[in-house]
Amino acid sequence: MRHPTRRAVTAALLAAPALAACSSGSSDASGAGPSRSAPGPDALASAGPQSVVLWHGLGGAAGAALTAVLDAWNAAPGTPGVTVQAVYQGNYDDVLAKYTAALRDGSTPHVLLSSDITTGFVKDAGQTVSASALATANPGDLDLGALRPAAKNYYTVGGDLLSVPFNTSLPLLYANDALLSRAGVDPASLTTVAGLDAAARAVAAKVPGVKGFCHPTADGWWFEQVTAAAGDLYVTPDNGRSGTGATALSLGGSAQREALELLTKLHVDGTALVVGTNGDAAIQAFASGQVALMFNSSGAIGSLAKTGATGWSTHPLPLSGPAGTSGPLIGGASLWVDGKHEPAAQVAAWKVVSHLASAAVQERFSQASGYAPVNVGVDDSPTQREFLAKNPAWAVAVEQFDSAATSPATAGALTGALPGIRSVVVPAMDKAYGGDETLDAALDEAAQAAGTVISDYREQAGL
Amino acid sequence: MRALRVPVLALLVLLVAFPVYVTLTTAFLSPAAVAAGRLWPDPREFTLDNVHAALQSIPLLRQYGVSAAVTVLQAGSQVLLAALAAYALVFPSWRGRGLALALFLATLAVPGESTVIPNYETVTSLGLRDTVLAVALPFLCAAYPVFLLRQAFADLPREVWEAATLDGAGHLRTLVRIVLPMARGHVATAALWSALAAWNGYFWPLLITDSPDARTVQVGLSQLVVAEGSTPGVVYAGTLVVLLPTLLLVLCGQRFLVRGLAARQS
Numbered sequence A: 001m002r003h004p005t006r007r008a009v010t011a012a013l014l015a016a017p018a019l020a021a022c023s024s025g026s027s028d029a030s031g032a033g034p035s036r037s038a039p040g041p042d043a044l045a046s047a048g049p050q051s052v053v054l055w056h057g058l059g060g061a062a063g064a065a066l067t068a069v070l071d072a073w074n075a076a077p078g079t080p081g082v083t084v085q086a087v088y089q090g091n092y093d094d095v096l097a098k099y100t101a102a103l104r105d106g107s108t109p110h111v112l113l114s115s116d117i118t119t120g121f122v123k124d125a126g127q128t129v130s131a132s133a134l135a136t137a138n139p140g141d142l143d144l145g146a147l148r149p150a151a152k153n154y155y156t157v158g159g160d161l162l163s164v165p166f167n168t169s170l171p172l173l174y175a176n177d178a179l180l181s182r183a184g185v186d187p188a189s190l191t192t193v194a195g196l197d198a199a200a201r202a203v204a205a206k207v208p209g210v211k212g213f214c215h216p217t218a219d220g221w222w223f224e225q226v227t228a229a230a231g232d233l234y235v236t237p238d239n240g241r242s243g244t245g246a247t248a249l250s251l252g253g254s255a256q257r258e259a260l261e262l263l264t265k266l267h268v269d270g271t272a273l274v275v276g277t278n279g280d281a282a283i284q285a286f287a288s289g290q291v292a293l294m295f296n297s298s299g300a301i302g303s304l305a306k307t308g309a310t311g312w313s314t315h316p317l318p319l320s321g322p323a324g325t326s327g328p329l330i331g332g333a334s335l336w337v338d339g340k341h342e343p344a345a346q347v348a349a350w351k352v353v354s355h356l357a358s359a360a361v362q363e364r365f366s367q368a369s370g371y372a373p374v375n376v377g378v379d380d381s382p383t384q385r386e387f388l389a390k391n392p393a394w395a396v397a398v399e400q401f402d403s404a405a406t407s408p409a410t411a412g413a414l415t416g417a418l419p420g421i422r423s424v425v426v427p428a429m430d431k432a433y434g435g436d437e438t439l440d441a442a443l444d445e446a447a448q449a450a451g452t453v454i455s456d457y458r459e460q461a462g463l
Numbered sequence B: 001m002r003a004l005r006v007p008v009l010a011l012l013v014l015l016v017a018f019p020v021y022v023t024l025t026t027a028f029l030s031p032a033a034v035a036a037g038r039l040w041p042d043p044r045e046f047t048l049d050n051v052h053a054a055l056q057s058i059p060l061l062r063q064y065g066v067s068a069a070v071t072v073l074q075a076g077s078q079v080l081l082a083a084l085a086a087y088a089l090v091f092p093s094w095r096g097r098g099l100a101l102a103l104f105l106a107t108l109a110v111p112g113e114s115t116v117i118p119n120y121e122t123v124t125s126l127g128l129r130d131t132v133l134a135v136a137l138p139f140l141c142a143a144y145p146v147f148l149l150r151q152a153f154a155d156l157p158r159e160v161w162e163a164a165t166l167d168g169a170g171h172l173r174t175l176v177r178i179v180l181p182m183a184r185g186h187v188a189t190a191a192l193w194s195a196l197a198a199w200n201g202y203f204w205p206l207l208i209t210d211s212p213d214a215r216t217v218q219v220g221l222s223q224l225v226v227a228e229g230s231t232p233g234v235v236y237a238g239t240l241v242v243l244l245p246t247l248l249l250v251l252c253g254q255r256f257l258v259r260g261l262a263a264r265q266s
Helices: A006-014 A016-023 A042-043 A060-075 A092-105 A116-125 A133-136 A147-156 A178-182 A188-191 A193-206 A219-227 A255-266 A278-287 A300-306 A343-356 A358-369 A376-380 A382-390 A393-403 A418-433 A439-463 B002-027 B031-036 B050-057 B058-088 B097-108 B110-124 B132-139 B144-156 B158-166 B171-182 B184-200 B203-208 B218-224 B232-265
Strands: A048-056 A082-088 A111-115 A164-169 A169-175 A210-214 A291-297 A312-316 A329-339
Touching: A042 A343, A048 A060, A048 B232, A060 A092, A060 A358, A060 B158, A060 B232, A082 A278, A082 A343, A082 A439, A092 A111, A092 B110, A092 B203, A111 A116, A111 A343, A116 A329, A116 A418, A133 A343, A133 B110, A147 A164, A147 A178, A147 A393, A164 A343, A164 A358, A164 A439, A164 B050, A169 A178, A169 A188, A169 A219, A169 A300, A178 A193, A178 A393, A188 A193, A188 A312, A193 A210, A193 A255, A193 B097, A219 A255, A219 A291, A219 A418, A255 A418, A278 A291, A278 A300, A278 B031, A300 A393, A300 B031, A300 B158, A312 A376, A329 A343, A343 A358, A358 A376, A358 A382, A376 A382, A393 B184, A418 A439, B002 B097, B031 B232, B050 B058, B050 B232, B058 B097, B058 B132, B058 B144, B058 B171, B058 B184, B058 B218, B058 B232, B097 B144, B110 B132, B132 B203, B144 B171, B144 B184, B158 B171, B171 B184, B184 B232, B203 B218
Parallel strands: A048 A082, A048 A111, A210 A291
Antiparallel strands: A111 A329, A164 A329, A169 A291, A169 A312
């Protein structure tokens, strides 16, 4: 007997996206995916009590916070007759694998919380109804205008908001203030990749036994971040957001190329600490003072605080491109409403999604989990102001979220092939970081391999 | 060469023991002590907080019960069916025996991934999704234990089987009273293999269940790992709790296995 491994099964399941894309009747001809028509409040009013099932992949504090929010909803329902059951389905990869299996027998949940990079896949599966359509049909529920533009940008295709961002993380630069001070680095210089490079080199040169920078290559998110921070596209055309979607990896931008070159040099010449793919290893190295600067998700703030480390600060992602078009990409996950259930169930699901994206819930969830609140209404809350005053590291993330440029570059790559692209880009870039290959060779290798992944996906999905 | 034996063995022991040591220490250290990264932490830094947090985060004890039930059901069924199949493949002569063995072996070459979706649909259509039985159902029979026991039975003196037959013993009686005791080392190996695979199963139990109460401890453990920043101490503490039965099984089973093999050799 052999139990298949998670990664292998995910790959196997993702190898058959056509099963979803082709089986759906709601996909429109252009491949835009989710249906644009949605049921309204009448559907729910004429139906009996509704039980909404929500699948998610949130463990730890975030999972507990989500459960607490939904338990409170069930105990004192915001809408009479609607109860919700949250079901943990493993990590983000597992959630997607389970969702893919469920597509086969029609057992998909009413609400799916799926990670940012699965947006293209869930869209192509064509099983969901768009948030824009639901918001239009149900004007009494979530006001999409209250959601932060940077979060909406990622999940919007052709002006249609497909899903509602729920737990949103942002990239941050973490700095050990004491080490920077010993090296004579002005933190104000950390706004650009060139400034980051100079600061890392200064620390490594002036503080014995300390590395300048570390960069978890974990899941390819950071290569996408470097590209967005350069104001460049990651996939063409138009980051996969027009026509029939992405056809190739784009590694041709000059600012993107320069940023990657600086980061590669830092690793090759030993200024940076190689922490591999493990984000936790980066946190431990930073917390123990082995490294002065670190790229990590805003979601790492809580873990870092738990280590008891002090004297550190956070800074926005350093940019290397034009101010108006370059910026950070969000991470995290968004809520999708399933369009294959009865109209009453869809409206009930939308009410749950509306509740989860509301200012009150976002403030509570954000403070408990460490994710950034997606609803601008949270900014007016006195308790949130008090929280941010006590948590300056966290305030930087929220400020960055609020001020991020919204452009095709910062919308991020939209393609169902993105998980597969990451699986070929990360090993190629690791070769460049390890000095085993030149950056040019690594980028060529990544572009070629990603091209094959994209064309295979397009063929299987019938795009 | 003999002079090299001790250092080589010492190195091998170190390779195995070091990750266990790191798991043990990390599981009982506060996040601050873990971040300090000391190889030999001060005993005063040890705490039970991580174990407590792991047990609080997920219904580990309930899921322990599910894992134990699945392991007993799955391993028991696999060994039982494997013994019956192996007996039929070795002792009675019948047409197509070679082909049947080849078919069993052929299933070993089928990737587990390719059977996930058909199994999911079958179990769902039976109305068994989200049950403890569904977790074990597709794995009640496996080819490898059949192969293992078939090889073990084939090594037994055929005269013993013939003598039992002449004495009027039926197939079942011969299997239970004569064949299995003689091959107990291999039976133990098959049982251990099946039990470890059942206990360590992750993806299928996750796929086929939804309720925390129907899930195995491995699925529960994954909930401690957070995509954007885990607490290593809690994850290691959970790992340790989940790992203990496996370690005990291997340690106890290993002794039994060695005895069984030694008995055969003598």
